[in-house]
Amino acid sequence: MMALASLCAGAQECAIGGLKYAVTDAKLRTAQVVDEVSGSDATSYVIPATVSIDGTDYTVTSIGESAFAWSEATSVTLPETVDTLYYGAFRSSGLASVSLPEGLKYIGDYAFNSTKLTSIEIPASVEAIGNSAFFTCNSLASVKFGEGLKTIGTSAFYKCPLTGVTLPQSLEKLGAKAFLNCAKLETVKLPSGLAKLDDGTFNGCASLKSVELPAALKAIGDEVFCNCSALAAISIPAGVDTIGTGVIARTGVASISVDAANKSFHVSDGCLYSADNRMLYAVPMKGTDKVNVSIRCIGINGGAFWGSEVKRVTLPKGMLAIDDYAFCQSALETVNFPASLVYIGEQGFADTKLSGELRLPDNMPYILDGAFAGNKNVTSVVIPSAVKAVYPHAFNGCTALASVTCLGSSAPSIEDVYEEYDNPFYNCPATTVVVPGGSASSYRANYWSDYFTIDESGAAVFKYESTSPADDSFYTSKWAEMVFDVVFSEPVTIVKSTPEAFLRVGGELGGTVLEPDDCWNATTGGNKNTLRVWGSDYDMYTMSFQVDPEQTYTMVIPAGVVKNAAGELNERIVINVKGSNPTAVDFVPASGASAAGEVARYGISGQRVGKSHKGLTIVRKADGTAVKAVVR
Secondary structure (H helix, E strand, O other): HHHHHHHOOOOOOEEEEOOOEEEEEEEOOOEEEEEEEEOOOOOOOOOOOOOOOOOEEEEEEEEEOOOOOOOOOEEEOOOOOOOOOOOOOOOOOOEEEEEEEOOOEEEEEOOOOOOOOOEEEEEEOOOOOOOOOOOOOOOOOEEOOOOOOOOOOOOOOOOOOEEEEEEOOOOOEEOOOOOOOOOOOOOOOOOOOOOOEOOOOOOOOOOOOOOOOOOOEEEOOOOOOOOOOOOOEEEEEEOEEEOOOOOOOOOOOEEEOOOOOOOOOEEEEEEEEEOOOOEEEEHHHOOOEEEEEOOOEEEEOOOOOOOOOEEEEEOOOOOOOEEEOOOOOOOEEEOOOOOOEEEEEEOOOOOOOEEEEEOOOOOOOOOOOOOOOOOOEEEEEEEOOOEEEOOOOOOOOOOOOOOEEEEEOOOOOOEEEEEHOOOOOOOOOOEEEEEEEOOOOHHOOHHHHOOOOOEEEEOOOOOEEEEEEOOOEEEOOOEEEEEEEEEOOOOOOOOOOOOOOEEEOOOOOOOOOOOOOOOEEEOOOOOOOOEEEEEOOOOOOEEEEEEEOOOOOEEOOOOOOOOOOOOOOOOOOEEEEOOOOOOOEEEEOOOOOOOOOEEEEEEOOEOOOOOOOOOOEEEEOOOOEEEEEEEE
């Protein structure tokens, strides 16, 4: 003891029994274990409740940061006075056995990371287990939780060989990826009061066969049960109002159900939708071959079909967006791309069974990273004129892709990548890209010649000269017609008399769609060089809409509506018109009516009326035509 005392005299640290201790609070007289004595080869330690430093006794209340990191110790006995295990206290050590004291309150981040523990009992006094506290404890097969635990941190039990877990009723927060890749985990009992399952909580728990979600649950994060290949069914409680992406992706789920009292979600044709059917969240991974997506659906959640057995999908008119990984690694063989579709997320259709020609959505401006990568049966791809950019890895690994055709006279941009494998067409056999006549210089300027020989054998584009309203112009009245004129330099021939045009409030990638009652029509305008695209009601009158001065209105006219004498087709045309402050007018035409040429006016009852008649009227003109008008 005299030798030990001399080591501690006049210092704030002390070495006792092969361990170093340091004062943490002189007033409270507390100390912690900070390290092993250099050269110590002990495999077992018994830590005392008090140590004497410079003649004063201090209570040992904690194990300091990385105190036993990389230690050869296999057994450590902690005193009942210890209430805190700090960051990495035993990380990457040989620790195989430890008894946690009844007064312990906090287990820090990485406290037992990569140790040799086979089992552990968490005392009821512990309120929080830190992030990655038992990360990669490859022998930890059993954990017993005491009531009193409130928080389990992110990745706390990552890759532990646990077979069953019963979480305490006191638990309030279960961190993201808490049991990530616990491949042997077969059973889980969740606390009845748990309100949220955070991202990836049970991702990769391949042996998990079933789980009962608590009635108190309100939110399910991203990929909570992703890669749980043995999971056969899932039932969503009544209170759940938030569901993330890829929740049951790559699982064995063949049945999805939702409590009848749930107001946010429901199941239709076996698939999980939002209550209003506007978002498709998940489909059964097993036992479903075909999905006809609801006609009201406008978006597909990330990972909804990821790894599923679904081979055939029909998307509705009006579909706007398909999120990241939506169809990734699925059995998908056929799918339609409606004209309304403007977004496909990263790896949205990566590694599917699509084959033959792949014609991308007509109105999608970006082909994102890996969107169609790994589709080994796709032999050709057609990139419409709407596409503005092709991102890295877009078609990476499409090993049968021998033909690439671009329809735009302006080349989509391609990043000038440093590494060859980052190019959009890496490991594809295609060596030539076919582009419209006269557009090769644009493709060379955008790096396409770095990957392909540019072939201008494609037909030239029938280019327009001007539009009315002009792009970036303003509406000047409270009401505007659904009429857009496009002037070309030579006569036009109508190819599609009822084109799939879109008028959006806002930008071309989103916003409310203003639809005519009947359809969009394509006719020639005042001369043979003009294409007029106009929306009609069921009586074939021109529709109108009330202009919001705070909004921008975007008209999208699809490619291939008209052609010239040489057979060249127009490419996609986008016209942005801004709202303006409404002007005070007595007569506001609803469909092109004007005083000039007017011969008669009738009310909706058919009686002839004057120009001052309020409301909807029918105006007959001298040329025999009739239009609707509104007087306010």
